[in-house]
Amino acid sequence: DEAAMSSGVSSDPYACDPPRHPVLIVNSSKPFNAETPAEILTASYFTPNAFFYKRNHLPVPDIDPEAYRLEVRGEGIPTPVFLSLEELKKKFPKQEVVATLQCAGNRRKEMTHVRPVKGLNWNIGALGNARWGGVWLRDVLLYAGFQEDDTQVKHVQFEGRDQDVTGSAYGSSIPLHKAVAEKNDVLLAYEMNGDELPRDHGFPIRVVVPGVVGARSVKWLHRIVLSREESRSHWQRNDYKGFSPSVDWTNVDFSKAPAIQELPVQSAITEPAEGAQVLADDGDLVVRGYAWSGGGREVVRVDVSLDGGCTWNVAQLEPPYVSEDDRNAQQTEEGRAWAWKLWTLQAPLPAEGGKLEIVCKAVDSSYNVQPESFEPIWNLRGVLSNAWHH
Amino acid sequence: DEAAMSSGVSSDPYACDPPRHPVLIVNSSKPFNAETPAEILTASYFTPNAFFYKRNHLPVPDIDPEAYRLEVRGEGIPTPVFLSLEELKKKFPKQEVVATLQCAGNRRKEMTHVRPVKGLNWNIGALGNARWGGVWLRDVLLYAGFQEDDTQVKHVQFEGRDQDVTGSAYGSSIPLHKAVAEKNDVLLAYEMNGDELPRDHGFPIRVVVPGVVGARSVKWLHRIVLSREESRSHWQRNDYKGFSPSVDWTNVDFSKAPAIQELPVQSAITEPAEGAQVLADDGDLVVRGYAWSGGGREVVRVDVSLDGGCTWNVAQLEPPYVSEDDRNAQQTEEGRAWAWKLWTLQAPLPAEGGKLEIVCKAVDSSYNVQPESFEPIWNLRGVLSNAWHH
Numbered sequence A, B: 001d002e003a004a005m006s007s008g009v010s011s012d013p014y015a016c017d018p019p020r021h022p023v024l025i026v027n028s029s030k031p032f033n034a035e036t037p038a039e040i041l042t043a044s045y046f047t048p049n050a051f052f053y054k055r056n057h058l059p060v061p062d063i064d065p066e067a068y069r070l071e072v073r074g075e076g077i078p079t080p081v082f083l084s085l086e087e088l089k090k091k092f093p094k095q096e097v098v099a100t101l102q103c104a105g106n107r108r109k110e111m112t113h114v115r116p117v118k119g120l121n122w123n124i125g126a127l128g129n130a131r132w133g134g135v136w137l138r139d140v141l142l143y144a145g146f147q148e149d150d151t152q153v154k155h156v157q158f159e160g161r162d163q164d165v166t167g168s169a170y171g172s173s174i175p176l177h178k179a180v181a182e183k184n185d186v187l188l189a190y191e192m193n194g195d196e197l198p199r200d201h202g203f204p205i206r207v208v209v210p211g212v213v214g215a216r217s218v219k220w221l222h223r224i225v226l227s228r229e230e231s232r233s234h235w236q237r238n239d240y241k242g243f244s245p246s247v248d249w250t251n252v253d254f255s256k257a258p259a260i261q262e263l264p265v266q267s268a269i270t271e272p273a274e275g276a277q278v279l280a281d282d283g284d285l286v287v288r289g290y291a292w293s294g295g296g297r298e299v300v301r302v303d304v305s306l307d308g309g310c311t312w313n314v315a316q317l318e319p320p321y322v323s324e325d326d327r328n329a330q331q332t333e334e335g336r337a338w339a340w341k342l343w344t345l346q347a348p349l350p351a352e353g354g355k356l357e358i359v360c361k362a363v364d365s366s367y368n369v370q371p372e373s374f375e376p377i378w379n380l381r382g383v384l385s386n387a388w389h390h
């Protein structure tokens, strides 16, 4: 019965999801969650849009850009304001920022080796770096009538157009000061690496909160609500929080931990691949990887060990490859290091041969370091998984 | 020969140093460097001035408050400005901030167990918490004619009145944005816990840079110089920096690491004392300590283990005891957690008895954690020593 079949297909809420590049490593297909393969991750400073990790909580909404309106409302906004895509582009100067986004669950897979956790089994590819183009959130809030000396508003809530079957939308929030301080460079983006924002990344408008967990950079942005309180969404209140290793699903109290905002210092090795054969007559060994830290803290050093962490070499931090355009988008002021650093270590292979145990750990500009192992940072949701990468 | 003897005494550049409380643990007497005993450290939220750690690089200058002038000069300042102590107090509103200061070398002693380092042998008491009263550095810079839209000035240099025999003064600098952003609460202090600033703490004026290593909170402030570059002082350029464990005195290049500014997350146990007998009939075991993080990041959790780090308990974070006065000085806005948190764990003694191995580790609001051990963070100057405390 072809009619029934076709009706069956169209009742799949994921039927309108966009096509994806086959090279992505899929963790879940509905909703679509997929990461960048390690060997592609550090092949370029900017992650090509097709290869950029996709982290969807719900079906991708199909939004008509002509009919799209962004609503701005809430405490401190005299009257709700509605802005079309064209108005956003015309009323506000175009801004660009180079920023890395990372999923709270990046590298969760390694944490699961301690004990099981709830969450998608991300390896090291649930992050990517892009040049985002759009308008400052700050400019839009001031345009909508928000007064900077307002003392009531504490949070800026974002609501997506992605909804579950009950009509409940993805949502999250960031603290007000994060949203309005010029130095935080929070963007409402309509471009990604010079192209129109792809559907999987929030077409036509997404938030980009540099230095903050990806979960707050709400895609398919529908509504901005200024409030005295955090978003009441599941993802703000009952998910994306860190707990002690002693907390399990029988005793967890989500009200007791702060929502993840700025992420801690992170790094991983992308080359050589796990288990690869490295021959001595290849000459020097070359190790590559990425490093990043939240809150605009710059990565200042990456240490690489070839012997499991007994001795360390200091890796070369690659200067970002940037065109004239990209240079303008790069925030160079201190405390605005939103982009990752790719790094390389070139070192002679140990004379004795045998098994290499390559490890990396990064240090940020506040001299925060990564923890040695996963046991002491294990948490029931498997987030914040930033121990040394082996 | 009494005349000669007396001349010999007065030629000691430390002869005019102030008296100190005998309870302090002295690491060096000339210059005077001494820390607070562990049992006193967490006895009160505010560290009494007499017990607050003293970290002097040079003799304590003897400054006549009537003759004192603070000089403000450099790029972006049209004409050097000189302010007397009275002018500072009268021209600018009095401000207060509660902030913890920590020496870069706090807990160095533990790091030396890995390999020797150069530096004073601080245990866990080279930090303290105080209510500082004074005027905003920001206000003074604007008064001296600095324009906020200046794009040349990148650093604010501080010069002390403490000098070595060659006349060279202690100095350091902080980035401009740190100095002028209102939210950073950088103070020129003339009061400490409600009293006149003691001589050992910088009388008549010291800088207090909340969230930043103590070394930048220059005491006996003589001169503020705005500049395109960091302070050229030894302590800014060739000291107070972190390096990889692979770097030693034969290969260190101080130009390769950033000057320490914001410090990483830290914590320590103050009770029970190392080696103390804890009897089962005492009832519950009570463990106390402190935790703090740099950059205004709040401590959000302290985990305490009684079994060397195998299992963890979540400690109680004490609400700060604050009078009405103190409450006004406490910055409660997010990202302005300048003060330490004292914590307590009350837990039943393990039934089996035997040796307890108590360990603590803290987590800050960016979910940064302390590293497990000292080996991987060992550095030749023994700074940034923030591994788990046993």
Ligand SMILES: [Mo]
Binding pocket: A055, A102, A103, A104, A105, A214, A215
């Ligand atoms: Mo995420």
Ligand SMILES: [Mo]
Binding pocket: B055, B102, B103, B104, B105, B214, B215
């Ligand atoms: Mo220090």
